[in-house]
Amino acid sequence: MIDIKLLREQPDFVRAAIAHKKFKTDIDAVLELDAARRAKITQAEQARAEQKSANSEMATLPKGSPEFIAKVQEMKAIAAQAKELEVAAKEADEAFQAAFLSIPNLPDPTVPVGKGEDENVIASTWGDTDADFPYALPHFDIPWFESRIDFARGVKTTGAGFPFYVGEMSRLVRALVNFFLEEARQNGYEEVLPPIVVNAESATATGQLPDKEGQMYVDDNEGLYLIPTAEVPVTNFYRDEILEADQMPIYRCAYTPCFRREAGSWGAHVRGLNRLHQFDKVELVKWTDAESSMEELEKLRENVEGTLQKLELPYRVLRMCTGDIGFPHAKQYDLEVFAAGQKRWLEVSSCSNFTDFQARRAGIRYRDPEGKPVTAHTLNGSGLAVPRVLAAILENNLQADGRVKVPDCLQYWMRQEFIGEAKVD
């Protein structure tokens, strides 16, 4: 959520800032609800204060005395009224909160204005995307693909989008995870291994609930959700806590499987590894003070770029435009690798600064130099998502003999130069 004071003091500024986001909000209605709520709260508190002072008078009267008994009768009416006003105040507050939560974060002024994904700006491109990839094939068309990533048996066991990685492919996934974690460690991120199911409070704090409920797998018995990203448990690590300024910035990384129902998003371009219900990802998370978050976003993006460069995969960086950045985002970069077989760009990372939006909702604060608690800033970025990186490796590194060359940076864990089967003809 945004800062309510900003909304009250500069509603036009807020209105203008979110005008280009794709989320519609009636600012005037929110302001009216806020005014109504405050009026009700004041009334209720006055009534309660009256009741309390009358009550403490009563405490001095001898119990059971005629004055006492008379006073009790009098107090009944006051108490009933106070209660009534309190209920009204609570209702007004709930109405306001619901409306207030529908206001998205304000885009940073540096975010390009645009309506949708077509107006994202390509900030930079790395690697030779025009290079000849003479042997490239869509990864799902590689002859031995299904023997290494077994979708059919995944369907039998679980359902579509839950493949088995078999043998050397399983080891390649593990090598990628290790490589990503080691990259993160070298960049100063402390590793955590979080729970991969979370409760409703956590999912609400990071913004998955209430809007994206349909995207998560739910355990109704326990009221728990399978995480769609490690961002959820890792960010919640400090939920409702006050950090010390000298702890900041805090860098954390986490490897987890991620689960996404992807309801309604099946169609073209989702073959093979392009979109799965379960996938592995290393996530990078930062908590910063209010001053340095934009600078930290650039560092975060650079860290992820460095990892892609070591993998020698061509990629591009998109500056997401106002119409395409997410609800809680102030600024967002998407990183896409070039998959030469499909001749498509695949999103493998999204690096985002939520400024204080998510932290306010999650109750994450730090003490400023005067010792006053201030809302922290949170950031995160994928570093990286495995399946699409794997898809690009398979496609771009396909050799003349039909095998795939394993990137040098994975040799430490993989100890195998090629995977797959050479052609026999």
Place this chain on the structure above:
RNA sequence: GGAGAAGUGGCUGAGUGGCCGAAAGCGCUUCUUUGCUAAAGAAGUGAACCUCAAAAGGGUUCCGCGGGUUCGAAUCCCGCCUUCUCCGCCA
């Protein structure tokens, strides 16, 4: 899973219906004193929200969470959560 016990401020811990946002101690901050340190003494020491142009000040809420009883709840009742002990089960 069964049976018990407990959840109070940064920590320990008192408090079983009213003057308790909460004793006392520890810790922490500031000040005083003393070559330094230590020690001693004094004062202060949570958060959210509302009000106020701001500050000051005032008010409301918070004793695990949510309901209830009552004029009044940390204190009584109900539900839930968590922790501990014993038993059972189990990677």
